[in-house]
Amino acid sequence: MADYDVGEAKMFAKWHATRNLLDNEDFWADCRVLLLNKVFTLPFPDTEANRAVFAEACAKYSECIVPTLFKQVPVSEQELQFMKENIRSGIRNIVRSKNDVYLDMSQGCPFSRNRSCSIKKFCPDFCSRFPVMPPFVSVSDDGETFYHLQVLACYPEVIDVIKTLYKMAFSNHPEIVILPDLSVVANQ
Amino acid sequence: MPIFDQSESMMFAKWHGTDDLQNNEEFWTDCWEFYLDKTVKLPIAMSDRVVETISSRIVCPPHACNDCCTTYEKLRMTKEEAEVMSIIGNPDLKYEIKGDDVILDISGGCPFLKDGACSAYDKRPPTCRLFPILSPCQTRRSDMSVFDQLQMRIKCDTSFECIKAIIKDACDRFDLLLLPDLTLLHKDGSFVEDILEL
Numbered sequence: 001m002a003d004y005d006v007g008e009a010k011m012f013a014k015w016h017a018t019r020n021l022l023d024n025e026d027f028w029a030d031c032r033v034l035l036l037n038k039v040f041t042l043p044f045p046d047t048e049a050n051r052a053v054f055a056e057a058c059a060k061y062s063e064c065i066v067p068t069l070f071k072q073v074p075v076s077e078q079e080l081q082f083m084k085e086n087i088r089s090g091i092r093n094i095v096r097s098k099n100d101v102y103l104d105m106s107q108g109c110p111f112s113r114n115r116s117c118s119i120k121k122f123c124p125d126f127c128s129r130f131p132v133m134p135p136f137v138s139v140s141d142d143g144e145t146f147y148h149l150q151v152l153a154c155y156p157e158v159i160d161v162i163k164t165l166y167k168m169a170f171s172n173h174p175e176i177v178i179l180p181d182l183s184v185v186a187n188q
Numbered sequence: 189m190p191i192f193d194q195s196e197s198m199m200f201a202k203w204h205g206t207d208d209l210q211n212n213e214e215f216w217t218d219c220w221e222f223y224l225d226k227t228v229k230l231p232i233a234m235s236d237r238v239v240e241t242i243s244s245r246i247v248c249p250p251h252a253c254n255d256c257c258t259t260y261e262k263l264r265m266t267k268e269e270a271e272v273m274s275i276i277g278n279p280d281l282k283y284e285i286k287g288d289d290v291i292l293d294i295s296g297g298c299p300f301l302k303d304g305a306c307s308a309y310d311k312r313p314p315t316c317r318l319f320p321i322l323s324p325c326q327t328r329r330s331d332m333s334v335f336d337q338l339q340m341r342i343k344c345d346t347s348f349e350c351i352k353a354i355i356k357d358a359c360d361r362f363d364l365l366l367l368p369d370l371t372l373l374h375k376d377g378s379f380v381e382d383i384l385e386l
């Protein structure tokens with residue numbers, strides 16, 4: 001038995017009896033409201049092209065909301081080096097714990113100016129990829145590693161992109177069933 | 189997103205879009221096939237009365253499934269229960285004493301299991317007597333208080349029929365919605381906590 005959050009439970013209660021959700025526009029309208037701010041692990045690879053679709057859909061939002069959502073932003077040593085070389089004012093919010101390095105956002109981001117990023121060209125990958133999140137890694141039975149695209153639905157446009165991707169991938173596949181929380185299962 | 193395991197995904201793929209699952213015998217046949225050996229959380233707060241009512245319906249004979257004897261690593265009991273089974277001081281048994289409890293090592297099978305039957309059947313501890321009722325799961329109510337939620341394992345016909353009866357009865361009496369992974373929800377999407385309080 002899975003654990004549902006409040007929005008997912010509401011979606012299941014309302015849509016459990018509708019088999020074809022993919023083509024139901026009322027369902028997608030509900031997703032834009034009830035599934036907002038959730039992280040979706042999608043059945044697509046974490047590729048540059050797939051990430052770009054989300055970046056494009058969210059481009060109109062110029063404000064950086066990363067510090068309002070995360071208390072830490074992970075950075076690699078390489079990214080940190082690149083940032084240090086390019087940001088003259090220095091980086092004051094570096095925190096190291098065991099093998100991880102991250103930028104502390106608990107007091108907000110020092111690079112945020114009027115809620116926009118002042119270091120856009122040099123900001124960490126985590127920020128530049130947002131709302132795409134670090135990939136979810138799964139290993140198949142035959143040992144193959146798959147990097148799933150993960151995205152945070154912080155804007156309704158993220159849901160719209162998921163809808164477009166699902167329609168492109170699954171419209172002619174009656175064996176694929178979309179569930180009310182946007183999980184995808186296969187009827188074999 | 190809730191994480192569905194393989195059997196839950198298959199059940200959703202087949203049964204999503206079907207209303208009134210609790211009254212669909214084909215659905216229950218699939219549950220038996222896909223959910224055998226799974227643990228089900230039931231929307232009931234565990235109490236002595238609940239345990240007594242359920243365990244009186246599920247009486248395992250000595251040559252039963254042996255699941256409690258072979259699945260777990262440790263068997264916890266009180267010192268008194270361990271005395272009755274002559275565990276304390278027995279050099280052939282691996283056990284630990286923790287406060288008032290004795291924890292018998294049953295990894296690789298319980299040492300009391302002989303030829304597929306419990307050799308201490310009449311003296312076996314409550315953990316064995318009550319199986320397939322498992323230790324409760326600590327669940328948070330919407331008011332943030334925590335309660336002991338009943339958990340049962342689908343192990344045999346009797347345990348399955350018992351779980352099915354509890355779910356069907358709850359759906360009928362309180363007009364609940366049953367999902368293909370055996371989750372129960374109120375029809376407005378709110379969570380069902382303890383049906384005995386409804």
Ligand code: SF4
Nearest residue numbers: 064066109112117127
């Ligand atoms: S570095 Fe830039 S993009 Fe990243 S949190 Fe700070 S302001 Fe936002």
Ligand code: SF4
Nearest residue numbers: 257298300301306316
């Ligand atoms: S005491 Fe008996 S019933 Fe309990 S685990 Fe051991 S063999 Fe099984």
